[in-house]
Amino acid sequence: MGEFDLISRYFKRPVHHAALGIGDDCALLQPAPGTQLAISCDMLVQGRHFFADVNPHSLGHKALAVNLSDLAACGAKPLAFTLALALPEANASWLAAFAQGLFELADAHDCELIGGDTTAGPLNICITVFGEVPVINGRSQALLRTGARAGDDLYVSGTLGDARLALNVQQGKLPLPEPWLLAARARLERPTPRVALGMALRGIASAAIDLSDGLIGDLGHVLECSQVGATLQVDTLVQCIACYPGPIAGDAGGHIALSVEQWRTLALAGGDDYELLFTAAPHQRDAVAHAAQASQTPVHRVGQIDASPGLRLLDAQGQRLPNHYASFDHFA
Template sequence: MGEFDLIARYFKRPVRRAALGVGDDCALLLPRPSTQIAISTDMLVAGRHFFADTDPCRLGHKSLAVNLSDLAACGAKPLAFTLALSLPGVDEPWLAAFAHGLLALADAHGCELIGGDTTAGPLNICITVLGEVPVVDGRSQALLRSGAKPGDDLYVSGTLGDARLALDALLGKITLPDAVLAAARERLEQPTPRVALGLALRGVASAALDVSDGLIGDLGHILESSGVGATVDADAVTTLIAANRSSTLGRPAEGPSDLSLTQDQWRTLALSGGDDYELLFTAPVHLREAVAQASRSSQTAVTRIGQIDATAGLRLVDQRSQPLANRYASFDHFA
């Protein structure tokens, strides 16, 4: 099968919103009046971002999900995306499953594949996604990292730490019961982009980003961009690890000893673990009900985990508000 046959068979589809899609030298978009186009690019490299034996359907899903998560963090509505794909060879069953996972998520969010590139080489997936953000009375409604103010509440969506738990198990660092590993691995390989929540938070959140490298490191980007500090309840964050809940373990939870992990290990999972793709955001205290409404309308749980401070720096406290040493670091490709 040649390159263009591969594209035509697995990735060429009729466009509905774009003016011109896959098959020409450029795609053509028609942005609506009073909108901005949000653009984000992410690359997934075999052996770096995913294991070679990852289910290709899940890999297709994740490849787009990590990009949609960036749009969610910006409060942007998905519009279209391009796919650059390096393949070691043409494996048709693999391609069919990959395309299914990729395009099923794209269809769920009304995000069209409009072009890209294919080449022979080590497995490498690069997606550029485009979204729309309204401009109202000359002001963009995009969520940025730079708007957090002292006194704002600090929230995170969904659960944290399970993707890191799965990674540690797959690397042989810990041993998990089969049911726990299966649930955690799904969080690692098939994350849910919080697009609906991001849209609902426009005009509510003062700052936002998605948690991809770990809560501690990603929160640091908001603090730096906004020129503020924060206090985080580390134990409140730890309760967000789904693997430490009875619903996942299938029996009443007995605390952190359920999986033979220390309290510090649980905190490391929640505070440093990456690949969660949840939204971390701030909002003024007087908008707590608006945040709750955004949570309800998007059917996405949110948890208040701290507050923004005028004093620079990040402070961790336990459930008794006692200070904890911050020895938790997030992922860095070149550290």
């Protein structure tokens, strides 16, 4: 199978948003009047971001999901994406499953493939995604990292730490009964981009970021960009883990009992959550609740933004915890 046959067979589809899609040297996008383009790029590398034996259908889903999560953090509506794909071989069954997982998520968000590149090499997936955000009275409605203000509430969506829990199990660091492993592994391999929530938070949230490398590090980006500090209720965060802390009895009688510190580490420094962390003024609490309900996304208030720099971690009794948690860093 040649390169152009591969593209035509598995990835070429009619486009609706783009003025011109696959088949020319460039794709052409025409943003709607009164909007800005939001653009993000992410790369997934075998052995770094996923295991060699990962289900290709799940990999196709995740490759696009991590990019859509960036659009969600900006409050952008997805439009289109490009795909650059390095393959060790042109395996027909692998490509069919990968493309199916990719396009199922793309179709769910009305986001179309408009171009890219393929080459032979170690498995590497690079997607660039394009979205749009409205501009009202000359002001962009994009959610940024720079808008957090002292006194704002701090929120996270969904659950945290489940993906890292699954990774720890796959690395042989701890056992987990099969039903809980399947649930956690789904969070690792098939994350849910919170696009609907991000769009619903336009005009409500003061700042936002998606949680890809762990809450500690990603929150740190918001605090640095906004030049503020924060107080985080750590044990409220722990309740945001889908696999509830404590002994878990499996169907086969298995169990897992992690320490409170281990659960805190999952929530604070787990990574691969692809949830949204955002801030909003206290008078916006009803609006946040409405956005969560409208987008069918659970949201938890987990702290507040402070004027004084730095991050303060508190336990359930309000006692200060040492901050020795570190998020993922490719070059650390």
